[in-house]
Amino acid sequence: MSELIPRIDGAVVLVGVDFGLPHFDGELEELGLLAQTAGLEPVARLVCKRRAPDAALFVGSGKADEIRELAELHRASEVVFDQSLSPAQQRNLERQLGIAVYDRTFLILEIFAQRARSHEGKLQVELARLQYLSTRLVRRWSHLERQTGGAGVRGGPGEKQIELDRRMISESIKRTRERLSKVQRQRGTQRRQRERRDTFNISLVGYTNAGKSSLFNALVKARAYAADQLFATLDTTTRQLYLGDARRKVSISDTVGFIRDLPHGLIDAFKATLQEAVDADLLLHVVDASNPHHPEQMAEVQAVLKEIDADVVPQLLVFNKLDALESTQHPLHLEDEIEVDGLLVTRIFLSAHTGEGLPALRAELAQRSHSVPDDMPPEGGAELHEATD
Known part of the structure; x- marks a missing residue:
């Protein structure tokens, strides 16, 4: 797509893959409602059939090219899949399409993050988002593949930046779980008070x-x-x-x-x-x-x-x-x-x-x-x- 034609922020292409399951939403109606709830605007929808997911691109290279052309035509800035994608599939699709790619899981997490109001609800959403993010580090930042040596060491052995980030997220997950556990104990006390009544x-x-x-x-x-x-x-x-x-x-x-x-x-x-x-x-x-x-x-x-x-x-x-x-x-x-x-x-x-x-x-x-x-x-x-x- 020409660089002179800008993408429309928030415009998304919805993609669904029919694997022959009985609950498949052929019209992508629910995914469209989820996208709108998250503040996105569906501009195009594409449905295809496969016997099984493609290991690399989920939909195969030919269909990925079709999605890219559809996104270019409608100037979409994102693509959202109705199924869950593996981190590798998500990374490969973004390289192939040249725009951000998300799945149904990410969309639901985004909505929950926007809608949570209570302290407990926010902690619960944060925990789920951290757990999701911990599997996506490789997809998001290519610079994380570099290794970082110790002080005064050039090119020596060290801890990979991605491992540092994973450790930081792991520590955040642990802290969030501890805070959530405290809130849950308080809720349990309230529940026992109701039971005594x-x-x-x-x-x-x-x-x-x-x-x-x-x-x-x-x-x-x-x-x-x-x-x-x-x-x-x-x-x-x-x-x-x-x-x-x-x-x-x-x-x-x-x-x-x-x-x-x-x-x-x-x-x-x-x-x-x-x-x-x-x-x-x-x-x-x-x-x-x-x-x-x-x-x-x-x-x-x-x-x-x-x-x-x-x-x-x-x-x-x-x-x-x-x-x-x-x-x-x-x-x-x-x-x-x-x-x-x-x-x-x-x-x-x-x-x-x-x-x-x-x-x-x-x-x-x-x-x-x-x-x-x-x-x-x-x-x-x-x-x-x-x-x-």
Whole structure:
């Protein structure tokens, strides 16, 4: 491309490779939403098919040339792949394309870094980013291949600069883990205090943008941030909810949303945040009923729950966004049962936006929380704990 034609900062080409897997997003719709959430502007999309990833370039040299031409045509400054790339593949692609190349994992990490608000959330994101960066040093800086000799030594044996940087990152990871461990112990103390009060704990889980925060706000009249975008909220917020039918209060928590191919580093780093789900007495699995891919999204959530040992916690399925369904798609009954991983699970259709179906959900929660008299006033909704900076 001519040097007289500048790249457009933030303009990206989205690339997806179909390896024949059932969850492949042929339209790259979710990747486009992730890119926009991260502040990027998709200007072109390219999808190709392969039996297996190319070891050097992931897509092969011919397709890499096609991506370069597409980026030049649209003056894109970056390319984002819908799959995870190895450090070597990322380095080779950048040399071949002449522009920055990122993968889905990096994009999710960037969004988490932008959205984390609490001290714990920021530490968790920093840990995941450091772990990701530690595998990418060779890709980013060619000067790190030089060796550095000791004082007064020219050309003698010494420690490679890349090894120095890796050691610095390793030390940063260790410090961040220690700080995060301290915060997690504090959260554990708060959790034990709730347990001593014999509080019934409910956690909202679900695919990102399923409407968890909107439902949370509707139930407890909170003002948690909610928007029609991926990962609108990252930090766990816990409030008390009074259930009149059971004459008792329960603890309800809004947790971070899940997504396909969630980086393992983030699952590990957000263990404390997701611990709310592990320790819950009931999971409200919120599903976007209007999304045609909701069965695959449900499967992804179940997979993450299994990974954090929360798959044994009883679930209640909440099919949200009833108002977004066409009239021909509306269910005959707002409450039924469906099979999930071989078990029959109660499902409730509702709209957190209009309030339709909320009374049925409250009644079901009251029944499951056991009827125990409580002196808490019916208006409830008082804050129990909310993560803030």
